Amino acid sequence: MTEAGKRVRMAVAGLGVIARTVHLPLLRRRADLFDVVALSDLSPSRLAELGDRYGVDPARRYADAATMLAGGGYDAVLLATSGSHGELAAAALGRGLPVLCEKPLAYTVAETDRLTGSGAALMVGYMKQYDPAVAEAARLLDEIGGPAAVHAVEVTVLHAAGDQQLAFANLAPAPRDVPPAELARLREADDGLLDAAVGGDRGARTLYQILINSVSHDLSLLRLFTGAPATVDHVATWPLAPDGPAEPSVEISGRLPDGGRYGIRWLNLPDCPAYRETVTLHHARGALELVFPSPYLLNAPTTLTAVDRRGDGERRTAFRSVTEAFEQELVAFHAMVTEGARPLSGIAEGTADVRTSQQVVRRYGELTGAAIGGEAAS
Known part of the structure; x- marks a missing residue:
């Protein structure tokens, strides 16, 4: 668990509409709580554009979310990729990383069953x-x-x-x-x-x-x-x-x-x-x-x-x-990461x-x- 009151180093997977219009601007707004240190997206041009805009080191920009998760160097991850998040959530939790997961959490109950018992915490993004x-x-x-x-x-x-x-x-x-x-x-x-x-x-x-x-x-x-x-x-x-x-x-x-x-x-x-x-x-x-x-x-x-x-x-x-x-959801996520507060979902x-x-x-x-x-x- 990150020390209470400290900035949480965030990795963001998926740079689509919700990340561009909401999550990244708000993570910057709340720079007192968060520092965006890694990004991943399938589009090289979008990755370069947003990496430059948010000051992410080129070495921490990844074409693949799984590779970003393996790279480490951050405290928590935001999953904003399209489709089911079950596989990436399991990979992040398996590495002990707290997760803020955009909906849908998963497509199947079999996927969500894999997420339990990891010891790391997950918040579903029902803002x-x-x-x-x-x-x-x-x-x-x-x-x-x-x-x-x-x-x-x-x-x-x-x-x-x-x-x-x-x-x-x-x-x-x-x-x-x-x-x-x-x-x-x-x-x-x-x-x-x-x-x-x-x-x-x-x-x-x-x-x-x-x-x-x-x-x-x-x-x-x-x-x-x-x-x-x-x-x-x-x-x-x-x-x-x-x-x-x-x-x-x-x-x-x-x-x-x-x-x-x-x-x-x-x-x-x-x-x-x-x-x-x-x-x-x-x-x-x-x-x-x-x-x-x-x-x-x-x-x-x-x-x-x-x-x-x-x-x-x-x-x-x-x-x-x-x-x-x-x-407010981000503030609650910070409390989950740093203080162990329970998420609403x-x-x-x-x-x-x-x-x-x-x-x-x-x-x-x-x-x-x-x-x-x-x-x-x-």
Whole structure:
């Protein structure tokens, strides 16, 4: 464990959108806590550009994340590569390195089983759990009775196209110098893991990737407020038209551990003007409503509105926070590395979200007749 209060030397694997727009700028902002000392990416041009920008020694820039892990010389690692992080997380933990792992933690439970018992700590990157508005909602929920007081949770995600969410960042076009053979190898590996997770049905695979890559954030909030879903009763995807979006919209509902109900609607709306996520916890005397902006907009306000009964009327109290959830997550990660603080979502919680996602896919197969295989079928 790094000495409490010391700067943590960070290695960053994967220099895609989330690293460029969020993680690297915030690691620089929090130079009091972190020092970026190693980078890895498949693109030589992107590696050179960001290595220069963040002052990383050319000798500590790697074309391969596994080679970077073997190189050592740092205290912790951020995994922001695409696809499953199971293999790299296992390699990092096996070297005793604390890990901040972007979702998905893994595609399969078999991968997450390899992560337990290493002795090193891992945090899954569910930054919304660290949003001050979420923390305030959890505090207010405790005051009215905790999870047992929740009558229902409603989640609606308006998922705008990625280029609209990222227009402000003026990112350079995707690099063209990634080795084709390496891309093919990674795609083949992901394909094998998807087969092991849910089988070969195209609709099931698409649904599963939406769940582990995006809806997992909403599952993490459900776990925080009420516990993981007890059942998955209904699953639907639409539109089914061949000229519709590449990814469908998704609807899921079921029972919560204390008897309440939940409903999640993830709406793929490519022409929607802006991303918006609303999470509402209904209770006997009112509601707690959280509204999140696009996660790429650093320090954009998250709003919590608490509604309750006041005499014969209604009282509405608003709480707005521009404190960046990703930054709070980094502060919590620093405490995990230097003080042994427990993360809000570690290996067990990440595994629970994989299991819930597979349960959703299994129910999808039962309702549609799709052939579900792999772990989801059991």
